[in-house]
Amino acid sequence: MTSKPAVLVTGGAGYIGGHVVLALREAGYPVVVLDDLSAGHRAAVPGDVPFVEGDIGDIGAVGEVIADHRIAVVVHLAASASVPESVRDPLRYYRNNTGASANLIRACVEGGVRRFVFSSTAAVYGVPATIPVPEDAPKVPINPYGRSKLAIEWMLRDAAAAHGLRYVALRYFNVAGADPQGRAGQSGRGAGHLIKVACAAAAGRRDHVTVFGADYETADGTCVRDYIHVSDLAEAHVAALRDLEEGGGGRVLNCGYGRGFSVREVLETVRAVAGVPFEVREGPRRAGDPPVLIADASRIRAALRWSPRHDDLEFIVRTALSWERKLADADGVAGRRDRSSAR
Numbered sequence: 001m002t003s004k005p006a007v008l009v010t011g012g013a014g015y016i017g018g019h020v021v022l023a024l025r026e027a028g029y030p031v032v033v034l035d036d037l038s039a040g041h042r043a044a045v046p047g048d049v050p051f052v053e054g055d056i057g058d059i060g061a062v063g064e065v066i067a068d069h070r071i072a073v074v075v076h077l078a079a080s081a082s083v084p085e086s087v088r089d090p091l092r093y094y095r096n097n098t099g100a101s102a103n104l105i106r107a108c109v110e111g112g113v114r115r116f117v118f119s120s121t122a123a124v125y126g127v128p129a130t131i132p133v134p135e136d137a138p139k140v141p142i143n144p145y146g147r148s149k150l151a152i153e154w155m156l157r158d159a160a161a162a163h164g165l166r167y168v169a170l171r172y173f174n175v176a177g178a179d180p181q182g183r184a185g186q187s188g189r190g191a192g193h194l195i196k197v198a199c200a201a202a203a204g205r206r207d208h209v210t211v212f213g214a215d216y217e218t219a220d221g222t223c224v225r226d227y228i229h230v231s232d233l234a235e236a237h238v239a240a241l242r243d244l245e246e247g248g249g250g251r252v253l254n255c256g257y258g259r260g261f262s263v264r265e266v267l268e269t270v271r272a273v274a275g276v277p278f279e280v281r282e283g284p285r286r287a288g289d290p291p292v293l294i295a296d297a298s299r300i301r302a303a304l305r306w307s308p309r310h311d312d313l314e315f316i317v318r319t320a321l322s323w324e325r326k327l328a329d330a331d332g333v334a335g336r337r338d339r340s341s342a343r
């Protein structure tokens, strides 16, 4: 049996990275995680996975990790990933996403890494003229986050031409849910994703959910998104690695299911699955939110022989909710501990 190449997962202490680490390990890859813990959690990385706390923009540190662990492939998820925050603080996004990724890619080229998988985003499309949106649709991002990620796709294309780097860029649509076995989930309190927020409200960890805009030109006035289960997405990374091992490269692929749900439909599903009411408030539109984003999801199925297992909104919500209830239990324990030590 041939042994699998060592994989460096940047951002592996984050939400999606944590699931990617689980999937890669299950597929037999030795994994190393590099994360600066700016948004991730050390506890999200399994204890027996080598963990390096550091910045992807630090060329020297990344070079050392590549050499020390004989890294052959990089799966690059580390980024600042909030659209509203990118509107408020754009230069941080150009530094931490675009600038730091330029350094990471350079460290790969200099360190002999020739295979690269990149977490891109549906935000590169902006407000697409065609729904579902195919990969070759115009890329006109409408927020700094999308622009900061699109520039990384361009850098990869240029590094591929100049340095023989082979890459797969995965454009994630709306990632949601949690590991069905309860080993991982989305922990960041600041995370603003709808399913996470609604499940947090249903689990009593938030007092309400805000609907940002109910006057869009959609069937019920709220935004429509293509929600993909995080474990299916993690499997797409395994498929991308297999493709690169077989000589593939230069691929840019949408990661979604090819169907959409409105904000109201999602909230209704969370209510039904949770069996408890929670408060919903209506607020104004948020800057940088397109009305409808649905993937044309045909290319990835053909290119990577990937097929999803969890294309079911109720299942996505159920896994997200059980993770949120677990966090609520932990909050309760911590709260009781704090109260008793204050006495």
Ligand SMILES: NC(=O)c1ccc[n+]([C@@H]2O[C@H](COP(=O)([O-])OP(=O)(O)OC[C@H]3O[C@@H](n4cnc5c(N)ncnc54)[C@H](O)[C@@H]3O)[C@@H](O)[C@H]2O)c1
Pocket: 010, 011, 012, 013, 014, 015, 016, 017, 034, 035, 036, 037, 038, 039, 040, 041, 054, 055, 056, 057, 076, 077, 078, 079, 080, 081, 096, 100, 119, 120, 121, 122, 171, 172, 173, 174, 175, 176, 188, 193
């Ligand atoms: N969540 C989504 O729906 C979604 C959609 C499209 C694309 N993405 C992309 O997926 C990736 C992962 O997103 P997520 O939702 O898991 O977010 P996350 O914040 O949970 O994970 C990002 C991780 O990267 C780390 N990080 C950030 N900057 C770093 C740096 N300079 N050096 C080292 N580590 C750094 C953070 O500590 C965190 O652990 C991001 O690249 C994001 O742009 C996410």
